[in-house]
Amino acid sequence: MVTERIRAEYLLRTTGDPARVAAVIAGEQSSGTFVRLPGESDALRERSAARVETLEEVADNGAPALPGAHPDSAAAALRSFRMVLSWPFDTVGASIPNLVATVAGNLFELREVAGLKLLDISLPEAFMDAYAGPGFGIAGTRALSGVAEGPLIGTIIKPSVGLGPEETAELVDKMIEGGIDFIKDDELQADGPACPFEERVRAVMAVVNRHAERSGKRVMYAANLTGDLDQMRRRHDLLVELGGTCAMLSLNSVGLAGVAAFRRHSRLPIHAHRNGWGYLGRSPANGWDYAAWSKLWRVIGVDHMHVNGLANKFWEPDDSVIASARALLTPISAEAPRVVMPVFSSGQTIRQAHGTWARLNSADLIFCAGGGIIAHPSGVAAGVCALREAWDAARAGIPLDSPTASPALRKAMETFR
Template sequence: MTSYCTATYRAFDEKADFHKKAAGIAVGLTVGSWTELPEAKKKDMEKHLGKVVSVEVHEPEADAAPGSLAAQRYADIKIAYPDANFSRDIPALLVTAFGKLSMDGRIKLLDLDVSDDFRAACPGPKFGIAGVRERLGVYDRPLLMSIFKSVIGYDLPELKEQFYQQALGGVDLIKDDEILFENPLTPIEKRVEACIAAAREAEKHTGQKLLYATNITGRTSQLRAQAKKAIAAGANALLFNVLAYGFDALQELAEDPEIDVPIAAHPAFAGAIYPAQHYGVAPQLLLGKLMRLAGADLVLFPSPYGSVVMPKDETLAIADALKQPEGALKSSFPVPSAGIHPGLVPVLVKDFGRESVVNAGGGVHGHPMGAAAGGQAFRQAIDAALRGEALEEAANRPGNEQLKAAIELWGVKR
C-alpha cells in the first residue's frame, strides 16, 4: 500500500484556474507528465504520481480592507506525494514538496503532514519537555532562561562572571548568544569548563540545577565532533542555529547516542523564510513541526510582545505544533523570545501556559540592581502569575524588591 506525505499550499492569483494548477503541481513535482504516457507505463508509474487531495478557492470579499487576506483571490491546495519518491529525510521532503515550486509565483507552503513511515525515520526530541524537566527537577512552573549578552571580545574570566551573576538569579537555563562562535578568547572547551564551574558555585547559593546551552558552530562536517568536545568538557545542553545549517544537521545531532543532552534550536535566519504573506514557509511549520521532527528539545521564536514581534496567532500556532500529541513523538518546549521583561510574564503564562520557557536577555542584564536581581525578578513574577496575583501586588511583598524595581523600570503588560 502506498503511503504519502501531504503538503498544504496557499496560492495567490487573480485569474488562475486553481484546480488546473493543483493538477499541474501533482504531476510536475512527481512523474513529470501523465497524459502523454502509454497506458502500460501508467500502471508502473501510478505509485509515483502525486495526488490532488483538495482545492479550496477563496474569492475576494467586496468589503474587505485593501491588502488583507480577505481582499485577495487565493486557493488552499493539498497535494499528496508518495513516499516512494524520496528518501526518509527532511531535505528530500522539502525539495520534493517545495523545491522548484517555491519559485513559481505567489505560493506559500503552509503545512506538511508526514506519513507514519516518514515519521518513524525521524527521532524527534531526545528529551522533550518531560526530559528537560527531569534533568532540572522542575515540574510545576514555566522554566526561566537567560542569555549571554555582549560576549564578543570578552575573555574567559569576564564570561564566567557574567554567567555566575545570571545563575545567582535562579534561572534554569543559560544559553550562549547565537553569534558567539569558536574564537581564541573563549574556545569551546575552556568556555564550557568555566561556565559549568560557575554553575556549580551558584548552585551552592540557589540550591537548583542549571543547564548551559553551549553554541555549537563550525563546518557542518565537524558539528558532531564539536558537540562531543563540549559534552566532554561538561556541557549539559546545546544551542544550534538550525536554519543556517539545515534540519538534517539538527537530526544528525539528535540521533547521535553520544550527544546525550537537550538541544535548543535558535531561529536565526527564519526571517528570510516565513514573514511574507505570499512566499516562503509558514512559521508553525518552519519553527514548529519541522524543528520538533528533526529533534529540537526547545525551540526559540519571536514573542508577540517584545522587541522582535511575531503576530500572536502565528506564535500560538508554533507552540501548538511543538506540543500537540503526535504519536510517539515527544513534545518540545516553546520559547517565545526577544524583548522579554518581568512585566510580560503574566501574558506569557496566560498565552503559552506552564509548559513553556520564559527567555530573557536585556530583561535580566538590564535590571537596575544587576543580573542576579533580574533573574530573581522573573522568578518572583512567575510565582505571582501562577498564583493569579497582580504583579503590582506581588512587588509589595517582603523580599520582592527585585520585582518592584523591574516593573518600575519596564511596567506591566496587560
C-alpha cells in the same frame, strides 16, 4: 511498500484557473514534465504522481503578487485557495531532505504561482521510525534543570559578542548566583578567535559545576556548538565530559541533514535556535508557516525551539507567536507525540509574563530575558527574582502591580515599561 501518502497543505494565490494551476504544481512536483513522455503511462501516473486532494477558495490577504507571476490577463484578479497535495510515500521514502525537495521545491518558482505558503505537513509513521525524535523533550529538560514545574527562567549571555571566555564565566557566575534556571550562548557567539569555544565552555562549566556542588542544582547552559558536523561532534563530546546538559544549534546554519546527523550522536538536549526564520516565514503569502517548518525539526529530534515572544522587538505579531508555541506543544501523532519546549525570547521582561500565561495556558516553556534580567537596577539576582515573581503572580491570577509585590518586582515595573 508503504501505501500511505504524504500530504502538504498550502495557501495558493494565483490569477489563473485554480484547477489548472494546482495540476501544474502537482505535475512539477512529481512527474516534472509539461508534456507526456514515452513510457509515462496512465498506470505510472496513477502509481507515482502527486494528487490534488483539496482546492477551496478562501479570502485573499491582499498582498502583492510575487515578482514574475504571470497573469492570465491584464485584468485578472488575485485569488487565494486552500490547496492540499499528496504524494505516494514510495516515491520519496523516509528522508526529510528529499521530503523538502518534494513539498517545498520548484513549486515556489512556477510563474502561475503568485504566492504560496506551506501551512502543514502530514507524514506516514515511517518517518517516525527513521528519525529518533527528541531525546529529552519537556520531561527530560525539567529533570536535567531541576525545575519540576513552572517555566524555566532563562537568560542570554549579553553583549552578544565582545566578551572573552573569562568575562563570560564571570557573568554566568552572577546569573547562577542570582538564581537563574537556564543560560544560553547568543547565536552570534560560537567559536570566534576572540572567544574560542573550548576556552569559553571550560571556563563556564567550571562555574556551573562549582555552583552545582554547593547547591545541588545544575543550571542548564546551552553552549552554542554550531559549526561543521565534525566540529559539533567534538564540541558536544567536550561539553559532555565537562558535565554540560544542553547543546545549542542554529538550525538554518546547520541544515536538516546536519541536525539529523548530530541528533544521532548527541547525548544532550538540543536547543534549537531559529535565527534566519524571517526569510522563510515573514511573508504572509509565501514561504513556510512555522507549524510546518517546526514539524521537520521535531521529527528529527530537537528538544527546545524558539518562537519569539509577546510584544517582541521584531515584526511578529502576538497571535503568530502563540500559534507557534501551541504547534510545538501539539502532538504530531498519538504514537509519536514529539512535543518540544517552546522558548520565548526577544525583548522579554516581567511585562510579558501575564500575557504569555493567559494566552498559552501552559508553563512548559523556557522564558528568556537578556536585558529584562541583566538590566535590573538592583542587579542580576533582583532581575531573576522579579521575573520569577511575575510568573508566579500570572499563574496565581494575581495582578503584576499587586500591593504584595516585592521591591525587586516594583523596581522592575518602573524600569521595564
